[in-house]
Amino acid sequence: MDGSIMFWLSLFLLALLAGAGDAAGGRGGGGGGERRGVYVVYMGAVPPRTSPNFLHETHLRLVSGVLTRGKPAENVVVQQYTRVFSGFAARLSEPEAAALRRKPGVVSVFAAPVSHLHTTRSWDFLQQQTAVVVKTDRARRRRSSPDATATATAVSSASSSSATADTIIGLLDSGVWPESPSFDDAGFGPVPSRWKGVCMAGDGFNSSNCNRKLIGARYYDLGVGEVKKRPSARSSGSSPRDEAGHGTHTSSTAAGNAVTGASYYGLAPGTAKGGSAASRVAMYRVCSDEGCAGSAILAGFDDAVADGGDVISVSLGASPYFRPDFSEDPIAIGSFHAVAKGVMVVCSAGNAGPDAATVVNAAPWILTVAASTIDRYFESDVVLGGNNTAVKGGAINFSNLDKSPKYPLITGESAKSSSVSDTESASHCEPGTLDASKIKGKIVLCHHSRNSDTSKLEKVDELKSAGAVGSVLVDDLEKAVSTAYVDFPVTEITSAAAADIHKYIASTSEPVATITPTITFTEYKPAPVVAYFSSRGPSAQTPNILKPDVAAPGVNILASWIPTTTLPPGEKKPSQFNLVSGTSMACPHVAGAAATVKAWNPTWSPAAIRSAIMTTATQLNNDKAPMTTDSGSPATPYDYGAGQVSPTGALDAGLVYELGEDDYLQFLCNYGYGASQIKLIASSLPAGFTCAGAGNASKDLISDLNYPSIAVTGLGTAGSRTVSRVVTNVGAQREASYAVTVAAPAGLDVKVVPSKLEFTESVQKLGFQVTFSVSGKNAAAQADLSGSITWSDGKHTVRSPFVVSS
Template sequence: MYASIDRSIMWWLPFCFMALLAGGATAGGRGKDGGGGGSERRDVYVVYMGAVPPRTSPNLLQESHLRLVGGVLTRGQPAESVVVQQYKHGFSGFAARLSKAEAAALRRKPGVVSVFADQVYQLHTTRSWDFLQQTAVKIDSDRRSSAPRATKPAASSAAAAASSSPTAGDTIIGLLDSGVWPESPSFDDAGFGPVPAKWKGTCMAGDDFNSSNCNRKLIGARYYDLGEVKRSRSAQSSGSSPRDEAGHGTHTSSTAAGNAVIGASYYGLAPGTAKGGSATSRVAMYRVCSEEGCLGSAILAGFDDAIGDGVDVISVSLGASPYFRQDFSEDSIAIGSFHAVAKGVMVVCSAGNAGPDAATVVNAAPWILTVAASTIDRVFESDVLLGGNNSAVKGGAINFSKLDKSPKYSLITGESAKSSSVSDTNSARQCEPGTLDASKIKGKIVLCHHHAGSSNKMEKVDELKSAGAVGSILVNDLERAVATAYLDFPVTEITSAAAADIHKYITSTSEPVGTIAPTITVTEYKPAPVAAYFSSRGPSAQTANILKPDVSAPGVNILASWIPTTTLPVGESKPSQFNLVSGTSMACPHVAGSAATVKAWNPTWSPAAIRSAIMTTATQLNNDKAPMTTDSGSQATPYDYGAGQVNPTGALDPGLVYELGEDDYLKFLCNYGYNVSQIKLIATSLPGDFSCAGNASKDLISDLNYPSIAVAGLGKAGSRTVSRVVTNVGAQEEASYTVAVAAPAGLDVKVAPSELEFTKSVKKLAFQVTFSGENAAAKGDLSGSITWSDGKHTVRSPFVVSI
């Protein structure tokens, strides 16, 4: 397994597209009867029935599900033969193998919110936590008082802060992922006390996994039937176990809550102490994914069990394609997370890896904390040394090159090595498979230009290696920040500007030569953080009046625990216990770990309060004390990083929070377009006279008491006023906050009142923000911020107004 961006979605898109054209489930039963009897084709459908009715036992709920599905089956066909999952803890529903006619009949049944085909979702450290702390300390020292912050200790890291919390060891992080490798030292339970009494979960036995694999750190592990997605992908792995076969779940869970492991590295690279963000938290793994994907029905089962088991935070590093979005009532992650949050469980999800295109963010429901990816101040440098004056050209990748350090190997460009049978010089320039003459590249280093639309770079490298090349230099502006592991074959990736220097050298001499140096670890790299190119961007195509993503966190070249692999560098006798991986999947558990730390310090806080604390204390400056940028160098916006990069220590003491409850989310559903009958089924409990406002509209979504503000479609001559309420959670009951507004040119922003006075009896205060586009110079998305401060706390809310 080599380090790479988590980009399985790319090969999955054609499969998804064909499945959607076919009009059926992407992972249903195959053949005419699909194992359910009868002559019609049967696919797996999810039947979602909203909240669990009050005072209904799980057994009664299961029986009612069987009666419901039995009513649409052929006479004599047992319901048990078609039901594959039942949801009975956090919400009601089931998954069953049904014909189209049976699914349609269930849609018409009373009490059913939605029926939808089972979907396949995709899976989207030593330095990262240290970098977060260092960046936050530098920024805090510039903008805040040096006095101790309320009653919270000045912690050297998020993990240290959690460890000194009186309830730290009681916090449980549940992960919906690809499983766990329990033998990893990240999950050793030395020093842990008894499992929290609130834990109601289990450790399921399975293939190469038994109950003794769990302990006082890894307290639970479940798995779900993934046979459907495996059959659909012709996979060989079993999936009948909580054991991780992909590495993804082991990586994310150790990032969120892994123990401190001294001497961690990836074959000597990125050395240091690997640790999770909330190292004292317990871990519960819910294996809902294989390497081939994650079934929506299994995801719902994972949410349902996690709610019933008693977890505090759920981390979900997976999502649907941004190009085939389901409505909230047909999205397994949106459904499961809604009911988790309604039960007081924090849900953190990855934003997706479809960047840098706009409007690609997924997991954008307002009850989810959605995480984008950014870089840290560590890079992996592999330089090119050129002959003549021995000049060095900086490059980046992971290779354990055994080439001579002296520049003695012939250099050739792809176009110079073009096969005589190929007419397209540009394809040869990019070293597309089948375009080069092997006799021309044998024993040489080949310079290849790589673009987003060209073939996979590993395919190119493998063909060069097979043809006898001794190394390759890839010109790769977009992806260079993600350090791909080429292991023993010398490969480095450079910018177009650096490539121009190499081209100039090649044309200046009759015998150009060079060499590629082995990778070294470089820390304190500037600027960092930078918004990762692959991280999905806002605005949300579903909820333009909610700003998504919410925050960013380290997601590039993250070192964390991994499963054993058979692909080893030459000279290594055993696999590394750690791996370097990139993706919003890696960013998500950073925030889940931070959320668990905040929860440990504030056990009674709601998911909304925890999210608010994380968002309003996020940072927007890099380690040059300049505004964060994108990988292209342009200034980043809230569509790139939300409120900014997470600040784990700052989130412990936010001063003010924006609270939200289930009722607020139900009003959101009204404004989004759901009718009262649907909402009454979805909700945990509602008064009989509940109704949606007569003026409900998507414009009113901007009034949701969110820590950020988004206003879509503001006319140049118009204005919009939105309302917010903040709650004082600081140590000082009597506190005075004043507002500062940072607005772009041409957008008029007024906040009323401009001061908030909290007392012992006044904990909550409201304010209004009026946006006017009357003087806006041009159409587009205009961003800024509103910041409340009492001299100790800085409570910042970003806004985006589209005109």
């Protein structure tokens, strides 16, 4: 089996075992000494006019009915959901859980899963990219589009307007560091009156840590497997305070204040700011070092919606190899009810790329975000002896080595321990394969690949402990991500660059080198590219919905961080900022953009906001060429969805694709859920609503969901497929005429009817149909074909990507 697959399988088997441990509990209890674990009992939407107290008692009675006589339900129920949706988490045995599954009113019962975190210049870069695309598009049209600079200024103004200051971004994450300047409330007015949240006191955190910027903070007892709200508790995770840095980074990326003079010990200097800097922040700490308990995630959603948030940002998710079904996925459940209440939910796509079909958080009511690079590069070179040739590399280190190449240079292979026979493992510097006496005082060249047994940081720690003075790592896959080695001189190079170093080593009996400290380069090209780690489509659950939706900056992102003890040489004070990569970092970029769109359009639904973000996304890099992946291959909708998010463009979308709760319920019908489940999940069913029931054949109808992108499967067998869409005119001109253009690959015929949409004062919604037909004798054998459908009135460009597969 491929080493990369083995790596991911082993990683997620550990996660699965953690979840199994949560289910098993490891503790005795119940009748007959049965092992007990935390199970979530999900009961759908809160029925109209139902009080939380009534639900509280209902949950306890339900549990009492399956427990051993005399055992109080209060002793096993560890969390209840009563504000937006109904359900609870309880410590149960498997027979008790099975009994609850058979109870009326229960949608699902499942062992509480453990999710994991998907772990500045980025906003300036996004605006620059919008300007590039606008100018390029303007050159192609007869009628010019709005001036890019003016529009970018409008976005900046929107981010600091009083309207934006009334938007609230809630984050389900690892907590927050309230002392960060990103959350200072100077200049902020009163907290919006609709806010119903709280600032919970906990370890090292009190209510005064919240202010008019950080308006709310909640936490949940984060011992994975036993989650319960306990404001007075004093155990691990009993505080909204961030102990990992992740939540502080994501929240400041989404809505942090503009902080001048920000940098990571001098690297990436400039102004760090969030995408919607005038928005308020509310943190829901659902994660600890052990992971993110499913019962805590559900509690976070329940609170974030009821507290009054506008956008919820979720930078975590399940394993792509053991993903739960929608009715047993805390993120899918929580986000469904959030969207039903009009709250936008933005989630990271996962970090399991570049393998196909690894995207998570793929429910159609979620806006799913992939990760891309920005135009910043952190360069650290290897300078070789002889003629002082510099071999370009990239990483984050604060090398204190002499600038002259005087340190002996050796390969891992030549430093192999005599007790080790595996030369390849030694060349990869796997722990235990090298002779410490051979590497002490030297720079060691090590290869690294996806099938390496250990991480780069583990290898470097081993070399550092053995007395090496530095290391050069050869890594083609991860070249776009600058790993932070901080206090140890390390740089990373490509295989092509490594060939030059090997040639130099072979040319002399005493090869020497040095490693230069990192410097920052901007306007790096090409950018953006899709990051190697970003999870790819198609969605394994719903291939008839194109996921991810969009891409956003997620590589080497500078944002606020918690104090750290690992400092560069000579530094005495921790940096208030850090450079981090992951789809976790991409997600809050889009959450910030969504909050700005919401501020400008307060009545818009989550679907309309998502549509505006998707249909105005860009597909060009700063070379004005089509975006690629970081391996250089052309990027496809499976890599980046509709393209790179354009916060500027999303404010003037022209047309939007609307969806409501009824549409998502019909999706669940087509997906295979029965009418009885649908009735429990929904707060109320529309008049005349029918559900065809379970059946795989109906999944083809998912392609007709009024989504801003189109995905069709089975075209090779059917030969032809027609899907329907409806668009709503949201432009300033109520009378508008849009014409369609189609970009289709060879082997696929695409016809749009009608080819023009004429909006009038009385007609603001219009439908159209798209027919896909295979053409050519080899068309049916082609796995995936992609293109786009674009509507334009000369001012607005409304683009929808499509993918069809055989």
